[in-house]
Amino acid sequence: MEQEELLRQLLDARSPINIESLLDTITALVNDCKIPVLMRMKSIDNFINRYERVVESLSSMRMKACDFRQLKVIGRGAFGEVHLVRHNKSNTVYAMKMLNKDDMIKRADSAFFWEERDIMAHANSDWIVRLQYAFQDPRYLYMVMEYMPGGDLVNLMTTYDVSEKWTRFYTAELVEALAALHEMGYIHRDVKPDNMLISRSGHIKLADFGTCVKMNEGGVVRCSTAVGTPDYISPEVLRNQGQDAEFGKEVDWWSVGVFIYEMLIGETPFYAEALVSTYTNIMNHKTSLKFPDDAQISEKAKDIIKRFLSAAPERLGKNSVDEIRAHRFFVNDEWNFSTLRNATPPIIPTLKSDDDTTHFEEIESKDRDNQETFQLPKTFNGNQLPFIGFTYSNEYSPVNGLKNQKQL
C-alpha cells in the first residue's frame, strides 16, 4: 500500500514531492553548492563531482528558455518582463513572463509568485489566463501563458471613448472573472484595467495574480502589507496598513467601482497629484466621491458606482455576487449573465497574424542579463531553495509520461 501511495504522490502535480519538484531539488542543490569556496570541502566536492553532469544532462532534457524564440517585449513589472515568444517545437505563440531571481532574493520577496502559478495552472476557467508551462534556470523563473492579442483595457480606454454599453459588458465580464477567482478561494487585491486582457475573441480574462492571497475558512485574510495600486485600493486595506487587519473579497468589489467610474469618466474617482491626497480622498470617499456636472452618465451607473464605493459592511457584493448581477445597471436587451460568454464583445481585435502585437505599447527591452550583474555568492545561501517546486507542465512532462504508461 505504501508503494502505491508514494507513487501516487510522485505523479500528483499538486504534491510537493512530485517528480518535477524532485528534479528541481537536485538541480537547485547542485547550483547552490557549485561554488569554489564550498568545493574545498570534501563532501561537497564529491557531491558536485557525482551530480554536476547528471544535472547538466537533466537540464538539457527539461524545458528551457532557448526552446522559445523571443519575438517582442509586451509588458514589464517590478521583477521582470513579459515577452511574446514562439515555441520552437509546436510553433505556438505564448506570453512568457520572466521573473529575476536575483532581484527577488535581494528584496527578500520570493514567495508572491506561488499564488500566480497555482491560480493560472489550476483555474481551468475562461475568465483566467491559462498557464501552459512554468520552468526555471539559475537566473529566472519563467511562466509560459496564453497570449492575449487584444492587449489590456488601459490600451482600450486610451484608444476609444468607452460608452456605457461597452462599460456594462466589460464590467459584467470582470464580475464573472472575480467570482471565479473568489470561488477558488483567492482575493486579487490589485484589480485594475492593466490586469484585464482581451483575448482573440474579444472577451476579457484576468491576468497578473502576484498580489493574490488565499482566504481562510472564514473567507477573510489577515495581512498587514497594503498591496495594490493606490488609485484602486479600498479604504479598509489602507486604514489598517501595518496593523494586522482582516478583510475579505469585498476589497475587489471596491476596485470594480473605481473601474466603472474610470471607464465612464476617463479618470479614477480619487485621483490627486500627491499620493497622500489620493489616500485622503479614499478615506473620505463619502464626501470626496464626485461626478463632474458635464459627465454623460446614467443614474443607474452612478448608483452602482456609489454602491461599490461604499464602506465594506454595506458594499455591493458583500453578501453575494448575485446581488451584483441583479443590479439594474446590467439590464440590457442583448445579453444576461448566463449568455454573456456567447455575446458579441464590443471590440474584436483585428489581427494580421498569430504574433501580431499592435494592441501592445512599444517597450524597449532592458537587456540587463549581461554576466557582470550576476556575481557568484560567497558561501552557501540557499538562493535556489525558494524556487523548488515551481516547475510545471500543463501537458506532456515526465509525470504525465509515466502516468500514460500501461504499468502504472
Ligand SMILES: CN(C)[C@H]1CCc2nc(NC(=O)c3cccc([C@H]4CCCN4C(=O)Nc4cccc(C#N)c4)c3)sc2C1
Ligand atoms: C511586493 N511583492 C509582495 C510582490 C507583489 C506582487 C508582484 N508582482 C510582480 N510582477 C512582476 O514583476 C511582473 C513582471 C512582468 C509583467 C508583469 C505584469 C505587469 C505588466 C504586464 N504583466 C503581465 O503579467 N502581463 C501578462 C500576463 C499574462 C498574459 C499576458 C499576455 N498576453 C500578459 C508583472 S513583482 C511583485 C512583488
